[in-house]
Amino acid sequence: MALSKLLSLVEKNLKDSAPFLAGIKERPSSLRLGITGPPGAGKSSLINCLVEIYRSKSLKVAILAVDPSSPFSGGAILGDRVRMGSHGEDKGVYIRSLGSRGGFGGLNASTGAMATILEAVGFDVVIIETVGVGQTELQVMNLADAVAVILVPESGDVIQTLKAGILEIADIFVVNKADRPGAEVLFNELQSLVDMEGEKNREVLLTSVTKNEGLPVFAESLLSYAKNLRVKKRLAPERLRRELENLVLWTLAENLNSKISKLRITNVYSAFEKFKIPK
């Protein structure tokens, strides 16, 4: 309860929380795992399995599930929170769904702040889940130490996947629902892609939640990628800059929104022409 309140407070007042967040000392042992993939790839079920496995090793696990905001209702439909409910009684598991309040880096900004806090209060593993087809959702993966892209035979041909930029962010490809027809073909396609890259630093795995196959290997592999990549990814200058940019832009967007909501606009470009852009 206290944790949820703290997270909400920080989410709502990022700028005011900056001194507090800046004072948090990083625990080098805590890891951020990114899980992404198209809708229907079975991400939530896989995460459920990961949580079970990590819990059996006494690791404390937090999950930040990013549900795209509905542009009409402004709210997120908490499908994941419901489906991942089986850990509801376990105090070593914390689950939070994040709506994204219209973009502008806000999702990135608040997800980053929350992960920082969750690590500080003792979670060993923070799993960040997004529906990885949109660019906002993919950008959130930059916060993770290692990223698993979950695909299924039905995910569409590789060109379509490439288009979404999702291939580049993967450290591990998981072909889930491996018992379905087409799984092997997809596995081989991804394997050749990975082989082509020369330095062998990405991996392709097969999993099936229903048949309970490949899950411990996936859990172990993802942790070990995160351990190895943690410093390299988390302290990358480009990533730090992007995170700062997200924080600043989100604050600007909030200020701007209250300004613009008072305007009466007839021609957008006339209004834009007259709008004084702060330096």
Place this chain on the structure above:
Amino acid sequence: MALSKLLSLVEKNLKDSAPFLAGIKERPSSLRLGITGPPGAGKSSLINCLVEIYRSKSLKVAILAVDPSSPFSGGAILGDRVRMGSHGEDKGVYIRSLGSRGGFGGLNASTGAMATILEAVGFDVVIIETVGVGQTELQVMNLADAVAVILVPESGDVIQTLKAGILEIADIFVVNKADRPGAEVLFNELQSLVDMEGEKNREVLLTSVTKNEGLPVFAESLLSYAKNLRVKKRLAPERLRRELENLVLWTLAENLNSKISKLRITNVYSAFEKFKIPK
């Protein structure tokens, strides 16, 4: 050629282009059609068919295809441009792929400006295509006068789709690849959803590009929705505000980016704390 150069110029200098854009008088007869849906739904092939049908009625058609930027390469993979190439020799058809340069409303801002110009230079129909799973990509649909959401039996169950907020933005649902198993089930699910809403203002259609079924009906229906909704959607105060917000934020983001790229950051939140947010 001249058109492409003009569009690039405006895309790169939105703020400076404002007076020019503000001076453009809208042609009430030109319509913006939004096409969105998950990867692999066959959007490009369907758009190809739409273009053929509209061209047979002597309508000039422009296509703005939004490819999510790869977060690593910064560039868009122009798969669509290639696949939609069959109209390459037809001067009544203009196709442009848009990368999104990292979000922050920039995609919305430049897509809106381009649609405005394309209409002004005489295109009767501007088709805006996005991969509709991410929130940035869905927001672009706010620019359209009518939106068709393309789904296929493999698109995953309705809950997954709901999660992505994609159901709410549709004026027309198209169940494409209607010859595949599961099409009828999906059609019925969507039909019940639409029926539940009471006022019958949304429609569900079946199409198959390979069997050449349902295409003229879809083309006609989308145009007629756009005609009817044009004023209501395009002049909605909320939409005008959001468009202005996108334009301003994108300009701010560009300014910010050049500032932040010079910084050395060790702790993001300390840097954020010290960062002077412009009022």
